Amino acid sequence: METATQTYRSYAEAYEKSIQDPEGFWGEQARQIAWFEEPKQILTTDENGFYRWFAGGKLNTAYLALDYHVENGRADQTALIYDSPVTNTIRKYSYREFRDMVARFAGALHGLGVGKGDTVVIYMPVIPEAVVAMLACARLGAIHSVVFGGFAPHELTVRIDDARPKVVISASCGIEFDKHIPYKPLLDKALNDSKHKPEHTIILQRPYVVADMQPGRDLDYVDVLQKAQPVEPVPVDAHDPLYILYTSGTTGKPKGIVRDNGGHAVALKFSMKAVYGVDPGDVFWAASDVGWAVGHSYLVYAPLIHGCTTVLFEGKPVRTPDAGTFWRIIMQHDVKVLFTAPTAIRAIKKEDPEGIEKIKYDLPSLKYLFLAGERCDPATYYWAKDLLRIPVVDHWWQTESGWPMVANMVGYGLKPAKPGSAGLPVCGYKVEILGEEGQELIPAQEGYVAVKLPLPPGCLPTLWEDNDRFYKSYLDRFPGYYMTGDGGYMDEDGYIYIMGRIDDVINVSGHRLSTGEMEEMVASHPAVAECAVVGIADDLRGQRPIGLVVLKDGQNISEEQIEQELIAMIREKIGAVAYFRNALIVKRLPKTRSGKILRKILRNIADGVHYAIPSTIDDPAILTEIHDDLKERKIGNAFLE
Structure with a gap:
């Protein structure tokens, strides 16, 4: 073998x-x-016409x-x-x-x-x-x-x-x-x-x-x-x-x-x-x-x-007992290859930005660090590469x-x-x-x-x-192809860049979670008329969900109260892994004239990413209102101070 x-x-x-x-x-x-x-x-x-491998083999x-x-x-x-x-x-x-x-x-x-x-x-x-x-x-x-x-x-x-x-x-x-x-x-x-x-x-x-x-x-x-x-x-x-x-x-x-x-x-x-x-x-x-x-x-x-x-x-990579636990394990057990998520490296970096804990451990056995689970941003890549001085393979x-x-x-x-x-x-x-x-x-x-x-x-x-x-x-989407559900591009050398999900499944610390499922839960709150849950960029977790809710007429519940109630609901139904922490009350949601909520644009607003206003939008002014609301609440990477 x-x-x-x-x-x-x-x-x-x-x-x-x-x-x-x-x-x-x-x-x-x-x-x-x-x-x-x-x-x-x-x-x-x-x-069914599906491909299968190694017919007749027994093992x-x-x-x-x-x-x-x-x-x-x-x-x-x-x-x-x-x-x-x-x-x-x-x-x-x-x-x-x-x-x-x-x-x-x-x-x-x-x-x-x-x-x-x-x-x-x-x-x-x-x-x-x-x-x-x-x-x-x-x-x-x-x-x-x-x-x-x-x-x-x-x-x-x-x-x-x-x-x-x-x-x-x-x-x-x-x-x-x-x-x-x-x-x-x-x-x-x-x-x-x-x-x-x-x-x-x-x-x-x-x-x-x-x-x-x-x-x-x-x-x-x-x-x-x-x-x-x-x-x-x-x-x-x-x-x-x-x-x-x-x-x-x-x-x-x-x-x-x-x-x-x-x-x-x-x-x-x-x-x-x-x-x-x-x-x-x-x-x-x-x-x-x-x-x-x-x-x-x-x-x-x-x-x-x-x-x-x-x-x-x-x-965990931190607090068990400290941000050096990965390096201790690698040294103690002569690990040749470590495979982890960028989230883990970001957690170590957050607690030990200068890599002081790493100095305690000599890692001659470690040849490669492989990262997967969510997109590895260049800052995390370079931090790990400079710290470990080995190839980091996304x-x-x-x-x-x-x-x-x-x-x-x-x-x-x-x-x-x-x-x-x-x-x-x-x-x-x-x-x-x-x-x-x-x-x-x-x-x-x-x-x-x-x-x-x-x-x-x-x-x-x-x-x-x-x-x-x-x-x-x-x-079904592209006959003859498997549709990955991710968007991205290929450069002239054939290298592939994965830019994120094109549907409503988000990646929170390597956990794939459905924002559609979360929306159903948020929408079940008696004060909520309609809502959108979108994944926004998070430096530590890759993505995290936020909720934008439109209240039913006559509701006077405070933003703080509904936020806490929705956090509790999603924690009970999905668990703490969802990391749902923010709900924002908005007057209305941006939609196309046919009624489709423009979730990608909501993500772009929160992430501070440039976007083109689609010709099909029913009211462009709502985008500015949501931008200002997010900024006031300091939600999203574009507004962190």
Whole structure:
């Protein structure tokens, strides 16, 4: 299971092969993983006309991540390092030890009737047991859906009703800095409100908070593990789902991104060397939560499939205990590559602008810093580069793709960086910038970022039980292309610049959240006649939502009161991750004559970005009024003092 990147002399050669002969290229990459049965065909289309990879192949993702390495000389190598400054714990697990834990927990799930094709929801903090649960599901051929620990009950209910899990796995609490967040009350409310009722929950009792257990339904993690017998990996088809990961949709109903077993394993194995430049045995750290796409791909699956040591970090880049915690972990564990979000670097920069904490640590092992999750602004890029004196690699991908779409592919030799650009298209992705009519735009013209079909392996083949929505969301706008939902442009050298979402999904500290869903909540307030929620630029978080509300006639509620009530509503329904902090009362909203709210212009006003007044606007004077209101409230980057 070694890498095939050496087959090609350069990025240009590998990329050209991947676009001109995708079956040949990905057939080579498929030979780098251990199949139980080799694929019969590399690329096919299914009954819906959707592209599928590696038809007829049989494999098991947990086998690739653990058993394969135990059988091939890595049994005593460290598979996972759990570093938790919030609990003052560091624990290392060998591949053999972790394989045995996963096999046993898979046996516990099997004992509860979980088998191939069943679904399991995992609602846990960033702890080894969460990774064990994911891999145990994969071992059985069951489909896991990880929900970010601490997500509000409403969001959890929606996911439980959509995935219909046989079992929910959770823990008694998560930890935010020095505060314990009880999970069980959130889970109980979600289960109480859900139409679908799982047969059992398995609760890991952490010593900091003891959860109340409901007899019959709730089972203790330690108890079920003690009674379990280990089970062997179950062969699954390449097209069988490995997991569902929910991402915000513009309708407010989350979209269940499906990841298949075959394409996922091949793409992630390829990416570790080709994109990130790491070899088996290296220490790789994706500073993410298991609930996000990065946590799935690059905290759990990719490093383990590649035979690396992965770092599982329970904490924050600051205040656990200080802004030097990232540098301590890198030095202590000999991390070769750190992958994090620009938000994390901005948080460290905010607390330690001069990089004083970094001076305490010598980091000879660190070769690359990769950034993704939201656009990396040039100021953050240069700060990190000057501080660490290593290549800082901005790159871009989505929950839907599951692995990088645009990057500087380190495995083929580092190209010159262009701050503000995410790099060049990754092998397999024919990225194009399209105009309104689907025409390809010339360099430097901003348009829709789209990918010519077929998408490479590892990308979503469809949405969970919703082929129609998959087609309408991603394929309908430009026939023959995958519509990314982002806008951007390509320069004359082929470098791609991603400028942000073209729909109403915003990116708050790497969390994709629907402003449409927030609007529905704001509009439900009894004093609100109509509203708009837009994402504005935020130096720390990338984006954050603000609300503009028009009151019903006769309402005399103060701006301060309605703001506090709306903050509380959104916090309860979505959670603190939404970072909704401002609501502004306005006389009216800017609209076209047909009644469409001009949300992009509202964003531009708040961000201080130049905009052209559209000819279709019904009353241009309202734009000046909103500008003045934002300025008075000091909302938006253009008005910070």
